[in-house]
Amino acid sequence: MLFNVGDYVTRISHNHDLIFRIKEINDNVAILEGVSIRLVADASLDDLEKYDKNLLDINKEDRTLYEKMQDTFELNRDQYFYLPGKVLHIDSDKQYLNRCMKFYKDMNIASFGVVCLENEVYLKIKDHLEKIKPDVLVITGHDAFYERNDSDYKEISNYKNSKNFVKAVQSAREYEKDHEKLIIIAGACQSDYEELIKAGSNFASSPRRINIHALDPAIIASSICLSNKNEPIDLKKILSRTKYGKDGIGGIITNGTMYVGYPR
Numbered sequence: 001m002l003f004n005v006g007d008y009v010t011r012i013s014h015n016h017d018l019i020f021r022i023k024e025i026n027d028n029v030a031i032l033e034g035v036s037i038r039l040v041a042d043a044s045l046d047d048l049e050k051y052d053k054n055l056l057d058i059n060k061e062d063r064t065l066y067e068k069m070q071d072t073f074e075l076n077r078d079q080y081f082y083l084p085g086k087v088l089h090i091d092s093d094k095q096y097l098n099r100c101m102k103f104y105k106d107m108n109i110a111s112f113g114v115v116c117l118e119n120e121v122y123l124k125i126k127d128h129l130e131k132i133k134p135d136v137l138v139i140t141g142h143d144a145f146y147e148r149n150d151s152d153y154k155e156i157s158n159y160k161n162s163k164n165f166v167k168a169v170q171s172a173r174e175y176e177k178d179h180e181k182l183i184i185i186a187g188a189c190q191s192d193y194e195e196l197i198k199a200g201s202n203f204a205s206s207p208r209r210i211n212i213h214a215l216d217p218a219i220i221a222s223s224i225c226l227s228n229k230n231e232p233i234d235l236k237k238i239l240s241r242t243k244y245g246k247d248g249i250g251g252i253i254t255n256g257t258m259y260v261g262y263p264r
Helices: 058-072 094-106 118-132 162-175 193-199 216-225 235-240
Strands: 008-011 020-026 029-034 040-044 048-050 081-083 087-091 111-115 136-140 183-186 259-261
Touching: 008 029, 058 094, 058 216, 087 094, 087 118, 087 216, 094 111, 094 216, 118 136, 118 162, 136 162, 136 216, 162 183, 162 193, 183 216, 216 235
Parallel strands: 087 111, 087 136, 136 183
Antiparallel strands: 008 020, 008 048, 020 029, 029 040, 081 259
């Protein structure tokens, strides 16, 4: 079967569990990018089967997550006015970033998006923070955990990009140490959750080393931005809004970033 860059495919060896887009083809090996899951993988062309893109409705999937958020935040706009927090979202994947930026726009949240490779974020992050001065910082892209035995999850070298995410979080914390003044959400699929929290993240993936949805970081960021600045968040409730809940993302209790004013 002939494959081309941009084709939608599934992996036979994984029982067609995820839908990917072919990013590159080198000899007989394809570099795959998850359509909705923040995962980059490789597979031989013999292991691939084409997926009918007409069966794929990304907008419907994103809309379902958006509607779940809308049902949660009922704001009394007749009497009060609201000033949500501001987001700086740094992502290595332009397509995922575009989906997240649309999500922020739909939620009426001021957001700024930057495309940057995982291994370069720590070098550039302070400049972006100085320029945007966000309330919430998202650092995401792609990651993977290369499991070999039960103890491998403790070694950060067994992750594709967790070390890069940790360095980026540490650099951001050099800019702002206070977890309340700058709320950081970091990681991607299967990331080293414990090390990202230790580095200074308020929220991180992935406690169970599972894949996360493309919009999961944006869902957490939006939830924080739309939560009252003077009240601690309901941590379990916020995590439950993501695609895979507490298995995919965890974090610490913090206050929201939204100011509430009266009268409107």
